[in-house]
Amino acid sequence: MASLLPKPSPLRFSQHRSHALSDSVAVRLRCLPSGNRRVRCGLINPDGGKLVHLVASAGAERDALLREAAPATGLPRIKLSRIDLEWVHVLSEGWASPLRGFMREAEFLQTLHFNCLRMPDGSIVNMSVAIVLAIDDSQKRSIEGRGRVVLLDAGDKPVAILKDIEIYKHNKEERIARTWGTTAPGLPYVEESISKAGNWLIGGNLMVIEPIKYDDGLDKYRLSPADLREEFMRRNADAVFAFQLRNPVHNGHALLMNDTRRHLLEMGYKNPVLLLHPLGGYTKADDVPLIWRMKQHEKVLEQGVLDPETTVVSIFPSPMHYAGPTEVQWHAKSRINAGANFYIVGRDPAGMGHPIEKRDLYDADHGKKVLSMAPGLEKLNILPFKVCKLSI
Secondary structure, eight states: OTTTSOOOOOOEEEEOOOSSSTTTOEEEEOOOTTOOSOOOOSOOOOGGGSOOOOBOOTTHHHHHHHHHHSGGGOOOEEEOOHHHHHHHHHHHHTTTTTOOSSOOHHHHHHHHHHSEEEOTTSOEEEOOSOOOOEEOHHHHHHHTTOSEEEEEOTTSOEEEEEEEEEEEEOOHHHHHHHHHSOOOTTOHHIIIIITTSOSEEEEEEEEESSOOOOOSSOGGGOOOHHHHHHHHHHTTOSEEEEEOOSSOOOHHHHHHHHHHHHHHHHTTOSOEEEEEOOBOSOOOTTSOOHHHHHHHHHHHHHTTSSOGGGEEEOOBOOOOOOOHHHHHHHHHHHHHHTTOSEEEEOSSTTOOBOSSSSSBSSOTTHHHHHHHHOTTOTTSEEEEOOOOOOOO
């Protein structure tokens, strides 16, 4: 690992305190060479330097893909699960930039063992969760020797074409152990998407036919990284701070987000904008459904708990792993691609209770500690917060 990663540049740390939440926010500052306490302004570059966009343009390009995906061409066809389709959505819009499709074996191994990918120029980008597509033995036999496959949704509608494919072994036990740090039964994502999946993985470059839509009344909130960057520029944001949650906003969340903006103003920013970014992909059964979370978020803005002029609410399409410090790196990395240069992280991010024992699966403080050290996240400013308690 030491030979793979470049030596990180030194960071200076500064605590900013206020009378409202004296210990709630500790801002990791990236200082200029002069030592001045300033942080880079504006939208940061996406990983790899360019935002990936894999959706065909309307017109000739899309029509050509539709013709190629038609049954008459004889291309092998793979039906996607709900979670598979969510990953196509994630990849198609560039949340996982610089990935251009489902991982091939080299990308998969780097993700499992290093939580990052080495780019052709030798630079490192963070990638902590495997974005892969599983197939079974019969599918493997039908695909071998073919360069392309058609991906279908649950209704057999062509969604994308995967080209320049590579098939390799799906070592489920290794994947689970390295992602979750345990192979204990009862991990929600594992049971939903891995345990019964095929024994092979297929990687390749994606060509997505048209934007992924769910027709659930919430598509207007599903802004792509490119959409969000455009919106932040329209609002003249000189800083973007992102906050992900998979449950309704409570008073503590609201106080934290408002206090964070005030801290950024004190640091010299003129118009910091909040990206309130609930996770909208797969979640476990006892999490609050997305439709109700979004209704509550709408009320938070309507009632002025958060300022609509300085808040953008959007849905993050990724499925949830509940993989603690490993997964929180993915959550932070993807917001870089959306233009955020600050990321708020709280207690036990992306964690859950142990599936067998009566304890948390992960140490509550490890997520924020890992983010401060993770390879490929150096350009993101991490905003950890502590639990506030009121004694009466």
